[in-house]
Amino acid sequence: xxxxxxxxxxxxxxxxxxxxxxxxxxxxxxxxxxxxxxxxxxxxxxxxxxxxxxxxxxxxxxxxxxxxxxxxxxxxxxxxxxxxxxxxxxxxxxxxxxxxxxxxxxxxxxxxxxxxxxxxxxxxxxxxxxxxxxxxxxxxxxxxxxxxxxxxxxxxxxxxxxxxxxxxxxxxxxxxxxxxxxxxxxxxxxxxxxxxxxxxxxxxxxxxxxxxxxxxxxxxxxxxxxxxxxxxxxxxxxxxxxxxxxxxxxxxxxxxxxxxxxxxxxxxxxxxxxxxxxxxxxxxxxxxxxxxxxxxxxxxxxxxxxxxxxxxxxxxxxxxxx
Amino acid sequence: xxxxxxxxxxxxxxxxxxxxxxxxxxxxxxxxxxxxxxxxxxxxxxxxxxxxxxxxxxxxxxxxxxxxxxxxxxxxxxxxxxxxxxxxxxxxxxxxxxxxxxxxxxxxxxxxxxxxxxxxxxxxxxxxxxxxxxxxxxxxxxxxxxxxxxxxxxxxxxxxxxxxxxxxxxxxxxxxxxxxxxxxxxxxxxxxxxxxxxxxxxxxxxxxxxxxxxxxxxxxxxxxxxxxxxxxxxxxxxxxxxxxxxxxxxxxxxx
Numbered sequence: 423x424x425x426x427x428x429x430x431x432x433x434x435x436x437x438x439x440x441x442x443x444x445x446x447x448x449x450x451x452x453x454x455x456x457x458x459x460x461x462x463x464x465x466x467x468x469x470x471x472x473x474x475x476x477x478x479x480x481x482x483x484x485x486x487x488x489x490x491x492x493x494x495x496x497x498x499x500x501x502x503x504x505x506x507x508x509x510x511x512x513x514x515x516x517x518x519x520x521x522x523x524x525x526x527x528x529x530x531x532x533x534x535x536x537x538x539x540x541x542x543x544x545x546x547x548x549x550x551x552x553x554x555x556x557x558x559x560x561x562x563x564x565x566x567x568x569x570x571x572x573x574x575x576x577x578x579x580x581x582x583x584x585x586x587x588x589x590x591x592x593x594x595x596x597x598x599x600x601x602x603x604x605x606x607x608x609x610x611x612x613x614x615x616x617x618x619x620x621x622x623x624x625x626x627x628x629x630x631x632x633x634x635x636x637x638x639x640x641x642x643x644x645x646x647x648x649x650x651x652x653x654x655x656x657x658x659x660x661x662x663x664x665x666x667x668x669x670x671x672x673x674x675x676x677x678x679x680x681x682x683x684x685x686x687x688x689x690x691x692x693x694x695x696x697x698x699x700x701x702x703x704x705x706x707x708x709x710x711x712x713x714x715x716x717x718x719x720x721x722x723x724x725x726x727x728x729x730x731x732x733x734x735x736x737x738x739x740x741x742x743x744x
Numbered sequence: 745x746x747x748x749x750x751x752x753x754x755x756x757x758x759x760x761x762x763x764x765x766x767x768x769x770x771x772x773x774x775x776x777x778x779x780x781x782x783x784x785x786x787x788x789x790x791x792x793x794x795x796x797x798x799x800x801x802x803x804x805x806x807x808x809x810x811x812x813x814x815x816x817x818x819x820x821x822x823x824x825x826x827x828x829x830x831x832x833x834x835x836x837x838x839x840x841x842x843x844x845x846x847x848x849x850x851x852x853x854x855x856x857x858x859x860x861x862x863x864x865x866x867x868x869x870x871x872x873x874x875x876x877x878x879x880x881x882x883x884x885x886x887x888x889x890x891x892x893x894x895x896x897x898x899x900x901x902x903x904x905x906x907x908x909x910x911x912x913x914x915x916x917x918x919x920x921x922x923x924x925x926x927x928x929x930x931x932x933x934x935x936x937x938x939x940x941x942x943x944x945x946x947x948x949x950x951x952x953x954x955x956x957x958x959x960x961x962x963x964x965x966x967x968x969x970x971x972x973x974x975x976x977x978x979x980x981x982x983x984x985x986x987x988x989x990x991x992x993x994x995x996x997x998x999x
Contacts, residue, residue: 493849502843524745
């Protein structure tokens with residue numbers, strides 16, 4: 423649906439996006455992940471024909487963003503970082519304006535406005551002035567605006583920025599519900615958001631791809647390599663001490679490494695890493711219990727995207743230094 | 745064409761969404777009313793005197809009331825126009841809604857035309873309010889309506905031309921005050937260009953004077969419709985709109 427090849431965008435001397443290539447299939451939700459200033463917004467602006475690329479090509483639904491911008495724009499719904507709202511308009515008035523602008527035929531306009539109002543749960547605010555709406559509702563109107571012409575591709579720039587936790591969850595649900603019929607690219611610097619809403623992730627840092635585009639699970643699995651488990655033991659009368667507990671855990675089959683961590687209230691906490699493809703939780707539990715110790719906690723430590731991200735961007739920097 | 749109308753409607757409506765539109769109309773109505781009163785008062789005074797001196801024919805109302813009034817109005821226009829155009833693009837750029845317009849399947853020309861037509865319509869409305877005063881002339885006198893119509897056509901053309909330049913200047917900045925100031929400066933310049941002929945008669949002075957919007961308005965005020973002046977206005981409107989479209993395009997490159 424979206425194909426980007428060797429995309430580069432310079433602002434004067436500053437290179438905002440440097441030779442990025444990726445592809446997005448129909449119906450996918452793709453997270454565009456990167457720290458602030460990584461070039462996410464710039465890439466999105468190129469895809470929406472707001473900015474022309476300095477070099478490289480970007481195609482949306484088979485149309486080149488530079489050569490056939492009108493065709494591309496017809497197929498794209500875009501929610502910029504700050505929703506492009508006219509505060510002096512009422513919600514329905516605004517949505518009809520955008521609908522007309524996007525080329526919805528007159529006879530369908532009213533129905534579409536009703537539909538997106540329902541979809542984005544802004545029905546009861548339809549006659550309110552946009553300037554009177556709260557931040558969360560403005561964001562929803564922004565989203566409604568982006569989907570009003572039922573575009574093939576939805577591009578959302580930080581759709582949850584500035585919302586409170588409840589609104590964030592609602593917005594994420596909304597985006598998930600939109601998947602399937604739309605191809606969605608959403609940018610964020612919040613990693614858990616990608617984990618929760620996206621199937622695929624494109625990590626970008628300093629204008630470059632930090633990792634080849636991949637599914638979220640693959641990326642996690644590849645980088646994690648093996649399972650990692652936190653084990654917490656409560657000693658009784660100083661038994662066991664940290665050293666012997668660690669030794670005992672290291673003897674469990676399939677364990678590659680045991681790292682002592684800071685436990686609370688005198689408890690001993692270890693992070694146990696297993697060999698590739700080995701499930702060691704059951705063995706660990708048995709080992710601790712058989713030794714007669716109190717096992718207070720045993721939980722898998724998911725290597726979060728946070729870590730993956732730091733690892734990727736850090737290795738990138740190390741690679742550059744070498 | 746549909747896109748032009750969509751933008752036109754939105755833009756025209758936005759003039760009345762805040763007090764700005766009403767304030768412009770009120771300002772214009774007051775100033776016009778004042779000039780109208782002064783012009784008619786002088787006219788009444790003069791015709792009394794001329795009757796007492798025993799002149800048999802009545803004074804020309806167009807020459808004494810309409811023409812000076814229209815010349816004044818065309819100057820007031822220079823002050824009103826920056827207020828009308830300052831918002832056009834500067835506000836969209838400031839609030840980020842320009843991103844919506846530029847990522848919608850709309851051509852740049854359509855955006856510019858929609859906005860400019862809305863501004864021109866609003867200006868026409870402002871002028872229409874002033875025409876209410878002239879009703880009194882028709883009630884108490886018997887002026888010829890054709891030259892008045894020509895004068896109003898001239899005001900509209902002059903306004904449309906300055907509005908096109910105003911739109912261009914508004915597209916250069918995201919600050920409404922700068923847009924208004926810049927537009928006012930340009931309007932002023934196009935006005936004072938006319939003055940050079942007062943003390944210079946060489947050919948370059950005539951060229952500069954020819955560039956002035958006021959030079960071309962004078963015939964209209966007299967009630968003379970000259971194709972040369974119409975062409976001047978139409979070509980400057982085209983130039984202003986052309987520059988605006990180019991400026992909007994360049995937004996993408998500069999961003």
